[in-house]
Amino acid sequence: MKEFLTDQLKTQEYFLNMGPQHPATHGVLRLLLKLDGEIVRNVDMDLGYIHRSIEKMCERASYKQIIHLTDRLDYLSAHMNNEAVCLLAEKALNIEVNDRIKIVRTIMDELTRISSHVLWWGVTGMDIGAITTFMYGFRERELINDIFEETCGTRLTMNYNVIGGLRYDIHENFVKRTKDVLKHLKKKLPEYDKLLTNNIIFQKRLMNVGVISGEDAIAYGLNGPTARGSGVSCDIRKTHPYSAYDMVDFEEAIFTEGDSFARYKVRIKEMWESISIIEQLIDKIPNDEYKVKTKAVIKLPVGDYLQRVEASRGDFGVYVKSNGQKFPERLKFRSPGFANLTALNKMAYGLKIADLVAILSTIDVVVPDIDR
């Protein structure tokens, strides 16, 4: 019988389009899969469905305008992206910001990270088949977005950082609300573990799926939680501290298995670390100016500048080549998501389509970040 099957019923490799409109691709990402039955033999990417040519636009935009474009990249790391441009300009112009600005920026970054990770947690659960988690994730995210709304005026594209400080001072409820949210999160995060992390079905879907070694992770340029799941120490907050990260004590979340479950655990641990960072800082906000006065037209001196920050998805970098004018000559956004996607083919080879969904989910793709 077995011989008959192999002789008569030959399988043939075929191509299947996944996306551009597929719920698991989290946006308009098109993957062209080469399949043998249900086994993935090759993943070919077709990007650019929402390419807005932001880098080209930046060549005709002043540095103050560029900040507004950055939170349209990875909209779930809006604060970090804004901050990267601000820090770059401040470094180039030797603007020293006070501790109040540094601490508020750091708290905002960490709140953004938590809000991004709870959303990711919800969506990952849904991708694997647990619809409930989606509601849970959004419930917590809503509370953090309310804080943003109160202080920044917006919930998603905050534009709260400006060159030389913050756009507005923090709202009078900010400290209290942040503490309340932390208290709430500390109660809810163990619930996340009960619901999903310790679920045997969920674990089996992620364990040993999409394994990538630490060596390969470095070679393929992986960064952020994706690389830390393979045991690579690459947290910019640790290696190149900026803002108030040198004032706090936190642990870099590293797991060495390199599979999807390790990447999942990294993000869960990062949420706990973020809570701890905010707790260390929330009572230390000094009374001071929230903005340093800067010139109306900002011109960076001639030269090459690079600023990196740890966004929710990894190592976000802004490279500026300035010719001394008010517009940059060339500006490059180094997107963490694009770098993480590079290794998709390597991770997914020989696995099933359902596993590819798990991989996409645990490297946490956000398409505007990839397309730029």
Place this chain on the structure above:
Amino acid sequence: MTNLEIKNKIEALQSGLTFSSEDTDFLCIEVPKELLKEFLSNIKNNEDLSFDYLFALSGIDFGEDLGVIYHLESSKYKHLIQITVKTSDREDPSIDSIHEIYPAAYFNEMEAHEFFGIKFKGHPDLKNLFLPENWDKGFPMRKDYTDTNMLIR
């Protein structure tokens, strides 16, 4: 390692490089394009330098020349350098592909190819990644590119 130490190490390893005199956080080096692959594999495999992580690969239009800027980091020592490669041929610019040394370069080179028209010699599949397959309106990120739909000129 400080920038000066890195510079001395690199000078001992390879001749024919131009170091930037500007005072920046990281060392800027201009490499002749013939030496690129040899130089990169040297600094990647050198134990004291070990530049094994390609942080960013950006195409760039200098006006006259086209070029590529590589930012390399050492995952062990966390030091970073910037490498510039230029080509003066705007009609048929070509630079060696480095995807065999740094697999991370594979998609970044495709991006630089479609937006700047730089051909990466040795890259197996230089198709359009972001632009439509049938795009024939030139290279959008070049300085001399114009388009009736461009919102900002």
